[in-house]
Amino acid sequence: MKKFVSMLTAGALALSLVGCSDSNEKASSGKSGSDEKVTLDFWVFGSTGYQKLIDEYQKDHPNVKIKLNEGELNDMHNNLFTSISAGSGAPDIAMIEVSQMEKFKEASERFYNLKEYGADEYEKNFLDWKWQQGQSVDGSFQMGFPTDIGPTAMFYRTDVLEAAGLPTKPEELSAKLNTWEDFYEMAKTVKEKTGKPMSDSPELVFNALRDQQSEHYFNEKDELIIQESVKDAYDYTAKMIQEGLVGKNSLWTPEWGSAMADGSYAVMPGAPAWMMGVVKGNAPDAGGKWSLTNIPEGAGNWGGSFLTVPKESKHPEEAVEFISWLTSPESQLKSFNDMGLFPSTPDVYENEDFLGTTDEYFSGQPTAKIFAEAAKSVKPVYMGKNYAIVNTEILTALTNVATKKADPEKEWNKAVERIEKQIGRQ
Structure with missing residues (x-):
């Protein structure tokens, strides 16, 4: 953005x-x-x-x-x-x-x-x-x-998936990605066949999982509830990182932008409609190598x-x-x-x-139609005034797992401690 x-x-x-x-x-x-x-x-x-x-x-x-x-x-x-x-x-x-x-x-x-x-x-x-x-x-x-x-979808590199022997047509790819377990299995195939991670950003994977939940960090009473579905999203992402299926690039860094152009990973899950412009800006010569389809198990909004x-x-x-x-x-x-x-x-x-809006950069896909369908499936969620505090600390923990090979459970516990201290000062 x-x-x-x-x-x-x-x-x-x-x-x-x-x-x-x-x-x-x-x-x-x-x-x-x-x-x-x-x-x-x-x-x-x-x-x-x-x-x-x-x-x-x-x-x-x-x-x-x-x-x-x-x-x-x-x-x-x-x-x-x-x-x-x-x-x-x-x-x-x-x-x-x-x-x-x-x-x-x-x-x-x-x-x-x-x-x-x-x-x-x-x-x-x-x-x-x-x-x-x-x-x-x-x-x-x-x-x-x-x-x-x-609204969010999954952007993907057709050349990387083709090299892994996987479908490159959106409807065929989507049919193989009904669940996050399917995503995990496909990630292993991509890694085995190409040596590349499924995704390069821990944040995008975590966001995609989190945003499918009806509750995120707080309930409507402003009570912290991250030990439930959010912890599951964290654990899934951390597991993918540890197995080399998710890279370590942070969003908005030069490395993150360069990876879009280089095709050094397969997919961007949880990418919002406005990120199409970000991809084009970072990878102007990669038109036709990018496409998009649905995210496993539903869309979110960013x-x-x-x-x-x-x-x-x-x-x-x-x-x-x-x-x-x-x-x-x-x-x-x-x-x-x-x-x-x-x-x-x-x-x-x-x-x-x-x-009828299509985008040749994204392999001629009907981008407006895809994102419209995603928008209609988004679940309402209460965010809470301290949403940014929680989000920052959880992403810090995942970044440490990715860049420092830190223990995921210890990082989670440290993040929860920091969150509770900051919220307590509000």
Whole structure:
């Protein structure tokens, strides 16, 4: 996802956001259908391509001006949290990435409840699990409208699988990978025939297994529950590492990128739709050597965002009107066609042009159709505000198993100890 994040310095971002939130810039309150001018400050991160849609919206709503401010993911979220905490400087509309949502839900009193502005009317537009991610546990508070998502599939190198004597057509490969036990057996074949690991990243294997579970690190009472299915995912990944079936490259490292181009492993399980661009960027000359199919036992989701309306806004009605338009099936289809943002609106999945989207780099596969089917199978999951803490420590343990040949059980116990200490300080 980092490939799509535009890099701005924190200082420059802070100045631009504060400047655009100056109360002198904001017009008096009024509906977009009146003669009064309304200015909406809109903070986003990454390369969304939203300016094109904003221009379209402003043509149909001449009394509404939307000022788009694009920043780097962490800087934008930090500035937003600082602003809402201080009660000054927040925008009218703020994009929040899914991994950050629980933290901001803790400060839900600083945001408008979109249910009070007709959110229930739009719920039918979205995937159930995605809509749930944007609301409180009891469903009484709708924090944001969903934008894009990151349904996952399995990317694979056709040349590596062919060298191992395995199927290279997606439907034939998928038929041989119904379970994770099948995955393990195929990994042994790849290793025996080619000397290469099945996958080069412990994180991708672990993520793929974890994301198929209905619960991850916390239950809805915020109780730590990693000793159950998450431990099984950890043990499976560690076993694959120890047997040389999974490599040791960490995501986003130069080695990880080079391996995509070199074909030094067979598959990338749990790869989200937006990672197609990452693969192309790291391996521009490997077109046709990559393809994709389903993950054994079901898909997960990695990434996506929500549009929220901070309480500081003096124009909540206009803000909600705009974000409901920007996240509509029609607008999300345009975002997909322009920027590759995968829609969270299943109506788009019925569009013939959308379903007909293919990618020659990925062996001409109907990529949109594959990811749409994956999106419909994702299970809703509660993440919790301390999700990142747990995830980081578990991945640190797996990295130590891979790079230092550390004992998996000892590393797990150390990770649990670190997690409990950090959560205890919250």
